[in-house]
Amino acid sequence: MGRDAKSLLRKFHEAKWDEQIIFEMSVPGERGILVRQAESKVRKEVGNELAVIPAALRRKDSPKLPEINQMRVLRHFMHLSQETLGTDVTIDISEGTCTMKYSPKVQEHLAARHPGIKDIHPLQPPETIQGLLEIIYKLEQFLKEISGMDRFSFQPSGGAQAVYTAASIMRAYHASRNDTERTETITTMFSHPCDAAGPATAGYKVITIMPDEEGYADLEAFKAALSKHTAGIFITNPEDTGIYNPRIDEFVKAAHEVGALCYYDQANANGMLGIARAREAGFDMCHFNLHKTFSIPHGSMGGAVGALGCTAGLAKFLPIPQVKFDGKRYRLDYDCPQSIGKVRSFMGNTQSLLKAYSWIMQHGAEGLRETAVCSVLNNNYMLKKLSEIPGVVVPYAHGKRRLEQVRYSWEKLKQDTGVGTDDVLRRMADFGLQHYWTSHHPWVVPEPFTLEPCESYSKDDIDEYVAVLRQISKEAYDNPEFVKHAPYNSVVHKVINSSINEPERIAVTWRQYLKKRGLQKPMSSLRK
């Protein structure tokens, strides 16, 4: 057997174990693991250790956890892992805006296994974690250079948390100037939803600027929205369309003129490393997603790091503690009276910082630039190939180069065949590719799909990916019903009504499922 060299398509079938839910495997009496017992002398001296527990706080019923032998637990989760298409096993060009790059194994092994990180308590005295603090400090210096910002905090443990932290800093900044009128923030529709939701959580009213006919954020509408009430702007560039806004500095200048602060969501920075920086565009703050641009694995939705950078004037508001270096020793500085405090306990996802540090150390300035260039080259190559596929539309910015990703549309395919983007994305799995990312909501681009062939993917990888989309397009024109009922070679078949909004259908736990299906009486509870 071999792949068809001409069509590049695989005869794929994902692992399908028809796996039970873990509770269905329980055999009363089985043990998955034995745990350490205290020494007999200890037990003797302590006596009944449970006697001290007040009656109301004593657990009377055992938790209804399953009882399963170790090998079966291992096998179960191995099966579930095989029923998951991580980037390690597929050409993950699919998840546009997410920069699914290769996470080098050497850094993973060091971070996961070395006792110098694995077995460190976060509150250890600084003199016992000089190596770790050096890594954090140096990573900060790297990101300062890459962005042009003056200081960084690694406490935010996701991009959205970085945005939220920035909104908190804006609030503290304006309060420090007794400027109480600033109640609004502005973002653009093609910026990530967190650029709206983060500031809203911090108490701001959010104004969203829609794109103009060519997909650019509308500068005139933006200027009209600015006022003495504007606390700050939160903007992605390139936006999720992959279109670079060449007037970005005019947005920043206009915002600064009304006294607002400017935040650059650099989740989409992969194509700009060493090419363009937040500093030159005039921004006051920015963040990088270390799980995107700097190779930390995405971990089935985290742990992540939203590395938050700011200019010198805002540094006093950053979360505590901050890592300082006196030329000889590294220390943790908690003495920051104007700090917003903590956003994440301890120092954040420190093992992830080690991975990002290692990745930058393996690339240097040239490697970072090569990363950017190859990601943009890959994207423009793919754009050309995909434009030739029947049914694909490339909205906006005609004749312009895109940076690291493109938001495409199957609008024409839908009109011609009735097959929409949700149908095509399900069919992807039948060829061993991850379902692509459509778009954040609302869908401004009809029938959207967003692809990002970052630097990790070879020309061959891209050609294979394009071949699959070409095949699905062909199938849609030949036999639309076939595509609409996909997938066929994935783990499970098409879900009936995958949006679950009715109370009687909501079952996010096994006990809720049993209850709602009438399979078992609800667990007795002592409350109320």
Next chain:
Amino acid sequence: MRSERRLTMARTERSSARESHSVFPYIPNSVPEVKAEMLREVGAHDEMELYVEIPKRLRFKRKLHLPAPILDESSLRKHVEYLLERNQNCKDYLNFLGAGCAEHFVPAVCDEINGRGEFLTAYVGESYADHGKWQAFFEYCSLMGELLDMDVLSCPLYDGAQAAASSIRMASRINDRKEVLMPHTMNPEISSAVRNYIKPDITVKEVTYDKTTGLLDLEDLESKISNKTAAVLIENPSYLGVLESQAVEIGKIARGKNAEFIVYVDPICLGVLAPPAQYGATITCGDFHPLGMHMYAGGGQGGFIATDDEMKYISQFKDLMFGITDTVERGEYGFGEVLFDRTSYGSREKGNEFTGTSTGIWAITVAVYLSLMGPKGMAETGRTIMQMSQYAAKQLSKVRGVKLKLRSPFFKEFVINFDKTGKTVARINNALLKHKIIGGKDLSKEFPELGQSALYCVTETKTMDDIQNLVNAFKEVM
């Protein structure tokens, strides 16, 4: 120790040797011939033509000032190991720090599963290709639901601090009230994050505590609770380790004012201690770090929130929820998104707070841990922790000048006071380091009213010999 200087020199030689022809193993199209072919294909004469959309004024004009790269994997490994070996780790040292992150036993199967590339490198894929990930999340919620005796959990949060903060925001949205009552003894890491997160509209009122028992002052609670109170939040066990024996009454007082009763719980205790739902909690939250993660200098944290099966709660969760459902194939389990429009992914600024990438790989690890442990493993772990910590407290308080500060039962952590030794905790901890012991958390700044006190943490990982070593060191240091 390896010589870092030697490594640096070697690195410089290597990079200059390769300068003319850099092909990066993680960047396949850095092969010059391939790159040239692709540039031709897209009609660009050179690389910078790809960037025509970035005006010259916005371009970065020089080369980044970064260290010369360590291009080969072997040298990179040496370099990082050199840095990590400068840390004193808790395998070589005997550690008694807790305060929100503690050494617990990690079964090998947990590391095996969270190291699987399929899980480790997956992200937001749909439930077909990523069915296994969705099922693992469903099982995480289901297993935690049994441990907590509650029906509903969402995908995980960043950490316990975020879980506490979001629980308060949920409560405030449910009853449209803007005050929260929290104990003065709250973990300062959590308290700090909460105070920032609930700005600008919700305010904290602190409830005092009894300095001899560590328990909440109920009179103070009753004087501060009102019809403005969105929620009463307690930690149980508390930050200072004690079991809040008045939890039932506190819950009654809270619910008597129609406020939510939020309990922040250390889930490792739930084999022996009642889940908060059974003593009246309407929202349970916490950090699941003890359930299968190494410490990773604080990188192993992850938050959870749990409630009953009522729409007034379900509709207020901020993070994604995966529900089990049917596929077109009879008898096959499938998964779907539950109330997606609740989230900021669905509704941007109109969603509940904000959601995003959090701690998925740890949630999967928790599922593995609880599956291995089962009811007996959780009960036995809880018992071992209680035995070892009670034993340790007893032995330590026999040392002259050292005493247990709070007269209350505790779980895992307890406050040791050194006032009578005439020494500060800082000085004692410095001296302990010379014995390769990392002493308990110094409380003298956070809780000056407790004098020179430290929070000691003793888990199931500690042996009788470990305690004896600590006692011996105490005797020498005092």
